[in-house]
Amino acid sequence: MAARLTVDCLGLSFQNPVLVASGTFGYGDEYYDIMPFSRLGGLVTKTVTAAPRQGNPPPRVVETDSGMLNSIGLANVGLEVFIREKLPWIVQHAGGARVVVNFAGFSVDEFIGVGAGLAGCRGIDALEVNLGCPNVKAGSIHFGADPATVREVIAGLRGEVGLPLVAKLTPNVADIAALAEVAVEAGADALSLINTLPGMKIDVKKRKPALGMAFGGLSGPALRPVGVACVYKVYRRLQEMGAGVPVIGIGGIATGPDALEYILAGARLVQVGTASFVNPLAAGQVVAELAAWCENEGIGDLSELVGVAHHGGN
Amino acid sequence: MAARLTVDCLGLSFQNPVLVASGTFGYGDEYYDIMPFSRLGGLVTKTVTAAPRQGNPPPRVVETDSGMLNSIGLANVGLEVFIREKLPWIVQHAGGARVVVNFAGFSVDEFIGVGAGLAGCRGIDALEVNLGCPNVKAGSIHFGADPATVREVIAGLRGEVGLPLVAKLTPNVADIAALAEVAVEAGADALSLINTLPGMKIDVKKRKPALGMAFGGLSGPALRPVGVACVYKVYRRLQEMGAGVPVIGIGGIATGPDALEYILAGARLVQVGTASFVNPLAAGQVVAELAAWCENEGIGDLSELVGVAHHGGN
Amino acid sequence: MIPVFRWVEVSDIRKMARSTYELSFPEPESASKIGPGQFCMVSPAPHTSDVFLPRPFSYYRVDGPGTIRILFRTFGRATRWMAGLAPGSRIGVFGPLGNTFTLAPQARRAILVAGGIGLPPMAMLAGRLDALDEPPEIDLIYGEQAGDRIVDVGSDLPGRVRLHLCSEDGAAGQKGLVTGLFRPLIAGCDSPPAVYCCGPGPMMAALAGLVSSENTALFEVSTEENMACGKGICKGCVIPMTTPDGSVSYRYCCTDGPVFNGFEVKWPHA
Amino acid sequence: MIPVFRWVEVSDIRKMARSTYELSFPEPESASKIGPGQFCMVSPAPHTSDVFLPRPFSYYRVDGPGTIRILFRTFGRATRWMAGLAPGSRIGVFGPLGNTFTLAPQARRAILVAGGIGLPPMAMLAGRLDALDEPPEIDLIYGEQAGDRIVDVGSDLPGRVRLHLCSEDGAAGQKGLVTGLFRPLIAGCDSPPAVYCCGPGPMMAALAGLVSSENTALFEVSTEENMACGKGICKGCVIPMTTPDGSVSYRYCCTDGPVFNGFEVKWPHA
Ligand SMILES: Cc1cc2nc3c(=O)[nH]c(=O)nc-3n(C[C@H](O)[C@H](O)[C@H](O)COP(=O)(O)OP(=O)(O)OC[C@H]3O[C@@H](n4cnc5c(N)ncnc54)[C@H](O)[C@@H]3O)c2cc1C
Ligand SMILES: Cc1cc2nc3c(=O)[nH]c(=O)nc-3n(C[C@H](O)[C@H](O)[C@H](O)COP(=O)(O)OP(=O)(O)OC[C@H]3O[C@@H](n4cnc5c(N)ncnc54)[C@H](O)[C@@H]3O)c2cc1C
Ligand SMILES: Cc1cc2nc3c(=O)[nH]c(=O)nc-3n(C[C@H](O)[C@H](O)[C@H](O)COP(=O)(O)O)c2cc1C
Ligand SMILES: Cc1cc2nc3c(=O)[nH]c(=O)nc-3n(C[C@H](O)[C@H](O)[C@H](O)COP(=O)(O)O)c2cc1C
Ligand code: FES
């Protein structure tokens, strides 16, 4: 008997738990002929900001051990063009997949403005708030690492936006569970964990940073242990709080077992990011491997596995 | 002409900049016949605590992508046995290498007590204060992630201990430069960056965490971009403060070019950790590769390269 | 045509010059539709290497029924891994990607300038230009730093293509830089030729200094930037372009390029 | 003897049973000094695999002048990588590590129990016991879950060793568990035999339930735990031991073991 992969989350039904992560699948059209996102649980779009952005000087990407660094600088077409030119195509081609629009601002007001602008658009299933872009700062720490800012952004959006709100957090904090608590109290309907971790590579030949902006965000399998730990911690805290808020697991997922690590740690949904660059078919393969694994292990409903690692471990 | 690898640091002369990291070279005797630490810049001992410790339940180590997780739980022989049985052997066999003793406590008082106990011992060149063991907590965040605690520990030790004091910081904070600043203001003579990052692996077959304690510390090449970024950030902050305090780079160093990344980012010394498990000769090879690289590039004195990446990059 | 990602088995690998290898693999469907200038992303099969990201390589030759050849030089982790491949090794190939050189310029003459491992797209372009109904006269200038790096490309080029070799150490061809060979060639043209170029940034920048809209009918270059996706998604591979008002304008090497109008590229971008 | 780390070339690799391979490599200096129960850490040469940590493998055979053979079964990343090795592949080998089984027990009979891939140290031990001046009578019980996993170890064992095979699916040897074969054997002993064992934790725990200081002269087991260093440094590989007062006491698999007094191990530790 084939396992049920359908997941209920955010008051929506996802045909499977595998989404593609923001910034790693564009607007869905680039890979569509190769890997239609309509087969997936959903598409999370590249972060959209109020104004179009050119992004940072090159080089913007570089390989590291089992990972990569990026300093894209939120290059995107801007809210207006996104709504006019990109969103309609996505909605039309979504099929059974959910459309999650990821966005950011450079101030609390901008966050709320962009969120409100998106809230009125047809076809968006949920909004993901990018609180963790390592290239945007608020004083000396990152914008999204400051609990007060996170509270303000989420509470402000909650007041303006009826759509399900997913807070995507940065792992670059001492206590991610505390940050998650703040986001949930402020009204987030789900938490996406994790965004990239600040990193740097030095080009030894040139004796300077390999990236044009020096710092970049680390992603890929190297990051997976950090992501799994964050999901596990936050899931536990949410259980303690009695909050039924779901967690979305992100970071270094390239195979079915990788996704299962997150699901067992407490994620209801997962997102595949960097792996799509290595193999554009990766997200579809994760779905297939999850299905095969469940069948093999006699799991009737994948959702049964969410958080199961908390009962065996400690 | 062979390059000069000698480095002056902490008022001491190191015969080369390559040390072996705490917990990854034991007390020097285990690998001595294979890789005598006397050829290295120095040996940093396994963390010593006041009482002997058995450590955590197994499994304690597991591989991850380009890295590993450990939850050893500071297993060690305890201060008394260390001083009586381990230290004399180390001092006797050090040759030209510097002896750095790493220690920790489970309270501010214990830190100071152990530091004071070590301060009276013959043959110790410097003390490294382990502020970042991810398996020891202070409330909900890690002991060493709290600036007030770091200040108390370092200032307290400073009052008791004449030896050079190296503060080894955890990267699991929102702003490592701020933490570094606190440690320097409190009297640290150098900063070791970085300790491991909290991580987790789930054993998918068993549906529970792969480690007995669930969480572990991530080390190895996967971590290198995080370590290099921390060293770069802290070096820059120290320059801005006008503090001449040196930085010791740690995290994922396995080759000469890996070490150069840290040196170019601002490290005066480096430590090789996990790489010794993969190849016990690794630390010696890093020294040889640094020498060869300098000769190839016409560098007369390796120290010239410290922080050079700050002038090319930004 | 729509790019395809597939796992293929290496059919052949051979050393062509110092640090330089030719790698062949099957590409059943698309081979005949690949244009000069296009590239593919090559990634290792899982667990066979510690290379993580795929790397871009220009197509070098497209043989008969669907064999592709690329030519590469060892620099770092990925190309060293590739040099160790053997017939039968599995690799991932994603392609064809990117745009192509303009094939039918209104020019009676074409000068192709290849610097180092910039050779592959220039060699393929020479063949395609020569196969046009009304082919231009074709000169291919090809230079290397060291003579022992020169690949014997001549035997594979159409007979009409004039090959001019140079090396900085003088060990093969004329001693000197490609720009040294280029100057007399362009000076000797009756009408403005089409100029195509692929090579290291500083070389292309130097060449850009020798051409103008007066002496050249067309100036196209193939650019390079670090890539992750190869498909316009990661937004990683920007090439700065000149703008009338001097502001920064980026285009993407993988989808807007790799071939750009050389007059529009901001030199040196590397 | 002092362990050595060196890069060696695989001399041979062959499949011995389902998922089970024998890997041979040269070990010029130390081969003859290796004791039964000792192990080596095997790591990939840089850039040839995505395996990171080395993995422990018991020595299986030490041939004539310095060839080592290990026997391994594929489970995860490292053993799958090893299964793809070919003669000439470079691997890192660090050994010999760990302690050895006690070779001269005051027992006239020795019963060796191997479960699954626990076979290698038992096979080597059988040979060493047989080569003693006054060898005991030797029985080797060897069981697998599935018959198609049984390695043909018999042809390589000294003629005097009695081999008893079993498999849970009954496809080879007697149908059942090693404990099923062990019971009658120990019951039939005139004097307490030396019992040696290597296999999965639950199997060893079950065996531990059948032996006592009355019916057994010696009970030694080879344990397993995740390792990083293999040399007592990382403090990773602890095996919990029983203590009189019931408190936890850890010993290190890599340096205190892998061979322990089976009466002292806290079962099941896995
Ligand atoms: C569109 C496109 C087409 C390409 N076509 C080819 C081709 O046909 N054949 C080919 O050999 N290469 C080609 N390249 C370059 C090739 O992608 C790189 O050489 C490769 O990514 C290097 O990977 P690596 O891991 O070996 O080196 P890395 O570790 O990524 O780099 C090692 C060092 O070498 C330097 N480096 C890398 N590539 C080059 C280079 N090409 N020239 C000078 N220095 C370099 C880097 O800056 C770095 O310092 C192409 C690149 C692009 C963007
Ligand atoms: C002292 C010692 C000697 C050993 N000798 C041998 C030997 O001679 N031959 C041999 O094949 N192996 C031997 N092993 C076990 C061997 O080290 C492991 O099989 C190997 O580390 C697995 O690595 P992997 O990357 O393939 O699997 P991993 O990815 O590390 O593990 C994959 C999964 O398989 C499970 N697993 C791993 N090993 C085993 C096992 N042995 N039995 C059951 N499940 C397992 C793990 O729990 C995990 O769930 C020995 C281990 C020790 C400690
Ligand atoms: C090139 C690149 C661009 C990214 N852009 C965004 C972005 O615009 N918004 C965002 O929230 N996350 C962005 N991310 C982060 C990913 O969505 C994801 O959180 C992170 O990469 C970890 O997952 P992975 O290891 O599977 O890639 C980007 C990641 C990469 C590699
Ligand atoms: C098995 C293991 C044990 C460690 N024990 C200690 C320790 O006792 N004290 C300490 O300060 N750091 C300890 N560390 C951290 C290392 O010293 C080092 O900071 C970290 O591993 C990063 O460096 P690497 O990537 O080169 O290993 C340990 C690391 C490992 C892998
Ligand atoms: S390589 Fe990803 S956008 Fe060009």
Ligand code: FES
């Ligand atoms: S494997 Fe490191 S102590 Fe045993």
